[in-house]
Structures are given as C-alpha cells and as structure tokens.
Amino acid sequence: MGTRRHGLIRARKAAGYTQETLAIELGLDTTTVGQWERGKSEPLPYKRPKLARALGVTSRGLEELLAEGAAVVSRPSADYETWADDLDRVAVCLGRQEFDLAKLLLDRWTGRLVPSGDDRGLYLYGRSLRLLGDLRQDQGVLTGPMSARQSYGRAMAVFRELGADRRVAQLELQLAVLDEMGGNHEPAAEQYRQLATDTRLDARDRTRAQLWVGTALSKAGRNADAITFIKPAIQRFEALEEPQDWSVAFQKLALAHRGDGDLSQAGVAFQVALDHRPGDAPMQRVRLDTAHGHLLLSDPATADSGLKLLEGAAATSTQYGMMHQLQAISGIRRAYERQA
Structure with missing residues (x-):
C-alpha cells in the first residue's frame, strides 16, 4: 500500500495545476497523476524531466517529492x-x-x-x-x-x-510589483491601492504600497495623480523613521514631476535624493543613476551627462546580471533618441 505524497500534492497546487490540468500538460490520463500522489505508482523516467519543469522543481527535488514516506521525514x-x-x-x-x-x-x-x-x-x-x-x-x-x-x-x-496572513499579503504586494515591472501599470496601481490600507501589512509595507501606487501611475502617464500618492508616502516614511524608503520616494517624486513637465520641482526633489543616498549597493546605485540620467535628458544642456550616467548604469547592470534594469535603461535611451 502506497504512502500519500503530500509534498507532491503541495507542489502541484503551488504550480497552479489540478490533477486534471497537470495530466493534460504531461499528456497522461488524470488517474495517473492521482496514483502518483497516492504513492501507488511512479512516473516513468522519460516523464520526470517534464514533470519537474511543470512543478518548478529541480530533478533532485522531484526525486525527493517522489520518495516514499519522505513527506513525514523530520529534521533535527x-x-x-x-x-x-x-x-x-x-x-x-x-x-x-x-x-x-x-x-x-x-x-x-x-x-x-x-x-x-x-x-x-x-x-x-x-x-x-x-x-x-x-x-x-x-x-x-x-x-x-x-x-x-x-x-x-x-x-x-x-x-x-x-495561516501566515502577513506573509501572504507581502507576497501579494510582490506580485503587484511584477505586474508593474511587466508593464501592467494600471492594474498594479489598483492592487497597490488596496494593499495600502490592508491591515495584514505593517505600517512600512502599507506606506510602500502607497508610494508604489504613485510609481505605477507615473509610468502610466498619470503624473499629476502620482504626485498625490507619493507626497503623503514621503511624510509617512519620515514619521516611521525609514530613511532609505524616504530617499527612494524622493527619486519617484522627481520622476513624477518630470513627467508632469515641472523640471524645477523635479530638480529639487532629486537633489534631496542625491543628498540622502540610501546606500551604494549595485542595485541602489543603478536605480539612482538611471533616475538621474533620465532627468538630465530632459534638458539639452545636460543631456550628454545624462547619457553618460545611463551608460555607466547599463555597464553595472550587465556586470551584475540585472537584466530588467538594463532593459529599462535601453528603453529610456530609445525614447530619448526618438525625440532627438
């Protein structure tokens, strides 16, 4: 009699499959997946690589999921x-x-x-x-x-x-970030807006969600609306004594003012961000230099300096494998070249 493979069941659900849809994905009968999960049979060797890919686990991980009785193994x-x-x-x-x-x-x-x-x-x-x-x-x-x-x-x-509600809400926040990074700005803004008042999150995470409403709206071209979310977030970060988030919020405010056509206020906001750098880790440096370069491209007199900053940020992104940042920098440069 087989041992129920709880880990395999959990992995299948986490990957978003029912027994039926996983069977379809693998070209099998639904009963076959059920038999695997009840410990009554094993996937044939040639099916295992595709099963591992579907579940998002390594080959070794799959073997452990299939190991009889492994789901109740304890660790010291x-x-x-x-x-x-x-x-x-x-x-x-x-x-x-x-x-x-x-x-x-x-x-x-x-x-x-x-x-x-x-x-x-x-x-x-x-x-x-x-x-x-x-x-x-x-x-x-x-x-x-x-x-x-x-x-x-x-x-x-x-x-x-x-039952870790706060952790679940934090992951909902991260999924909204992925939507924003993928270009789904309006849906991301709505998710952020809901999470900004979600009591499952602590005060810092709710304030970050509020800031990111502004970020998403700014990327969607709604810069005036974005500013109305970013400014209160800055005040809340200051009250929470979160200097890094506070500095980053000024970067976001500068870009929103730039998008709204107010280069004077953009410059003021960005100077605050420059004077209070959140750190010098590669990601922080790239984000700051990218925002600064983007701002400098707005004025023909400083455009060359902006391009040099973007070139340096692109080199750092390549060095550390930050491909999304590299794509964002390339997009800024292409937009500038079209306008020029």
Missing part, C-alpha cells in the same frame, strides 16, 4: 538552525547583488522536501521560496517556469497553509 533542530542561517546569508547576498552565491545557498534547501505537518520546516521553505522569487525578480526573470512569479506563488501556498 540543528539542521533548521543552519537553514535559517543560510537564509540570512542569502538576504545579505541579494542586497549586494551576489546572485550566484545566493542561488547556491538557496539550492541547498529548495530542492528538499518539506516535512508534512512541521510548521517550522514549512515556514523556512516558504521563506526560501520568497527569497528565490526576490532573486529572480532582481535578475528580471518575471514570468514563466522558474520565474519570480512562480516562486512567489509557491511561497504564497505555503504561507496560506500556515
């Missing part, structure tokens, strides 16, 4: 301490854009099966998936298999199972 507490320590290291690596090391650390854990009914193991697994999503977002891998969206979706399924 020391193993959990190592896992938690590695995730803290991953967060530091992502702040420095050390993507290769972050991925290496995450691969130690995301390919392992999570113990069924073990809340601590599930929580660490959910946190691992969230960080994997952050890594892929920073690299610009937003949709499709092995993307930020898939990782966030799997993490959300884990945190829902745990």
Whole structure:
C-alpha cells in the first residue's frame, strides 16, 4: 500500500495545476497523476524531466517529492538552525547583488522536501521560496517556469497553509510589483491601492504600497495623480523613521514631476535624493543613476551627462546580471533618441 505524497500534492497546487490540468500538460490520463500522489505508482523516467519543469522543481527535488514516506521525514533542530542561517546569508547576498552565491545557498534547501505537518520546516521553505522569487525578480526573470512569479506563488501556498496572513499579503504586494515591472501599470496601481490600507501589512509595507501606487501611475502617464500618492508616502516614511524608503520616494517624486513637465520641482526633489543616498549597493546605485540620467535628458544642456550616467548604469547592470534594469535603461535611451 502506497504512502500519500503530500509534498507532491503541495507542489502541484503551488504550480497552479489540478490533477486534471497537470495530466493534460504531461499528456497522461488524470488517474495517473492521482496514483502518483497516492504513492501507488511512479512516473516513468522519460516523464520526470517534464514533470519537474511543470512543478518548478529541480530533478533532485522531484526525486525527493517522489520518495516514499519522505513527506513525514523530520529534521533535527540543528539542521533548521543552519537553514535559517543560510537564509540570512542569502538576504545579505541579494542586497549586494551576489546572485550566484545566493542561488547556491538557496539550492541547498529548495530542492528538499518539506516535512508534512512541521510548521517550522514549512515556514523556512516558504521563506526560501520568497527569497528565490526576490532573486529572480532582481535578475528580471518575471514570468514563466522558474520565474519570480512562480516562486512567489509557491511561497504564497505555503504561507496560506500556515495561516501566515502577513506573509501572504507581502507576497501579494510582490506580485503587484511584477505586474508593474511587466508593464501592467494600471492594474498594479489598483492592487497597490488596496494593499495600502490592508491591515495584514505593517505600517512600512502599507506606506510602500502607497508610494508604489504613485510609481505605477507615473509610468502610466498619470503624473499629476502620482504626485498625490507619493507626497503623503514621503511624510509617512519620515514619521516611521525609514530613511532609505524616504530617499527612494524622493527619486519617484522627481520622476513624477518630470513627467508632469515641472523640471524645477523635479530638480529639487532629486537633489534631496542625491543628498540622502540610501546606500551604494549595485542595485541602489543603478536605480539612482538611471533616475538621474533620465532627468538630465530632459534638458539639452545636460543631456550628454545624462547619457553618460545611463551608460555607466547599463555597464553595472550587465556586470551584475540585472537584466530588467538594463532593459529599462535601453528603453529610456530609445525614447530619448526618438525625440532627438
């Protein structure tokens, strides 16, 4: 008699499949997937690579999902301490854009099966998936298999199972960010607007959501509306004593003023951002230089300086594998060349 594979079931649901739709994806009868999940049969070897891709797991991860009884394997507490320590290291690596090391650390854990009914193991697994999503977002891998969206979706399924409402809301916020990055500005603005008053989030996250309403509206060309969301967010960040978010908000305000045709106010806002740089990590430097370069392109007298800043930001983006930032810089330069 087989052992029910809870991990395989969880992975299938997190990937967005029912038994029927996964069977269709793999070209199988629905009963076959059910038999796998009940532990009554095993996928044939030639089906396993496609199954792993569909579930968004590594080959090793799939083998562990299929291992009989693996879903109830417990881990010693020391193993959990190592896992938690590695995730803290991953967060530091992502702040420095050390993507290769972050991925290496995450691969130690995301390919392992999570113990069924073990809340601590599930929580660490959910946190691992969230960080994997952050890594892929920073690299610009937003949709499709092995993307930020898939990782966030799997993490959300884990945190829902745990009843961790705040973590679920944070992931909803990240999914809205992906919509914005993918060019769906108006839908993203609406999601941000709802989350800006969502009590599942803490004050900082609600204020970030409010700021990002303005960011999305500005990208949609609604710059005057954007300013009405960004300015109150700046005041709230100051009250919350969040200097990094406060500085970034002034960058967003400068770009909104630029889009609204007020270069004087844009310059004032951006000078505040320059005087209070949030840090010198590669991502922070690229975002600041990109915004500054974009602003300088608005004036023919400073356009050459703007192009040099964008060139440097593009080089840094390439060096660290920040493909989404590189695409944004290319878009700014193409728009400038069309206008010129």
